[in-house]
Structures are given as structure tokens and as C-alpha cells.
Amino acid sequence: MPDVGGIASERLRSFIERIERLEEEKAALAADIRDVFAEAKGTGFDTKVMRQVIKLRKMESNDRQELETMLELYMAALGMIPSSGVDQNEAAE
Numbered sequence: 001m002p003d004v005g006g007i008a009s010e011r012l013r014s015f016i017e018r019i020e021r022l023e024e025e026k027a028a029l030a031a032d033i034r035d036v037f038a039e040a041k042g043t044g045f046d047t048k049v050m051r052q053v054i055k056l057r058k059m060e061s062n063d064r065q066e067l068e069t070m071l072e073l074y075m076a077a078l079g080m081i082p083s084s085g086v087d088q089n090e091a092a093e
Helices: 009-042 047-058 061-077 088-092
Strands: none
Touching: 009 047
């Protein structure tokens, strides 16, 4: 296939077809992941918590610690947990 309007048609087709194959693989992997979550749920595991654990495991240790600290601070500011030495007024600012 010749170039059309300065576009290498065969090269473009190759890229498009590769992307389409990868999208198909991605869909198959997503289905496999759903199956694993369904299996875990059937065994009694809480899949929402599992998803959160997976998200946390992907994070760097420092980022995870910062997130946990901020979460604790916000929850303490809202009275959801006992304050951990943080002044309630200071936390609300």
C-alpha cells in the first residue's frame, strides 16, 4: 500500500493492528482478574479491601506512610478516631 498524504499506510496499519491485539489481551486479562476476585469473594474475602491492599502495595513506602498519616490526621480532625496528640483546632486548619 503506498503512502497517502505523506502517511506510510502499511506502517500505520501495523501500529493499529498491534494496538488492537494488545487491547484484546488487556480485555482478557481484565476478565481473568474479575474471575480471581469472584473466587476470593466466594471464599469469604472482602474484595474492596483486597483492591485497597493492592493499591497500597503498588505505592512507595514513603508515599504510603504519608497517605496513612494524612488519613489518620483527617479522621482525627473529624472525630472519627481518638486524636493522636494532634490538637483538634490545629488539625482543622
